[in-house]
Amino acid sequence: MLREMVAEAQELKSAAGGSVTDAVAAWLAPQYLLAAREKLSATHGAGRFEVLRTFVHDWAMLRRGDHSAARLQLDREELEWQRANGKLQKEKEFCEWIQRPEVRDEFLPKIKPGLSKETLEKIERELHLL
DSSP, X not given: OHHHHHHHHXXXXXXXXXXXXXXXXXXXXXXXXXXXXXXXXXXXXXXXXXXXXXXXXXXHHHHHHHHHHHHHHHHHHXXXXXXXXXXXXXXXXXXXXXXXXXXXXXXSOOOOSSOOHHHHHHHHHHTXXX
């Protein structure tokens, strides 16, 4: 059952070209506006104020959801930026750390260039040079 639900959700998401919730909200908002306008035009006197008050309350709740979604997106982008910046900072600190003479001496011992005496002797033996 869960696989079917996931497959159906993927189909809906694909058909909507993104978030199903965003697609429904994009359809629902103008529908709500038209219904509120119709109700408002059919109401007179003090009742108009109540219709408007209800409409404003509902619309504020919808906008709060939009703002929450936008805030989440900003939070995601900030986290991504912090991760990328943190990685660059670590790399910079590592480069500075590895340049310190005491660190280089401990972790990067000086290696004499060329072949060691033992390696040269082994090559000579293997190639029968002596």
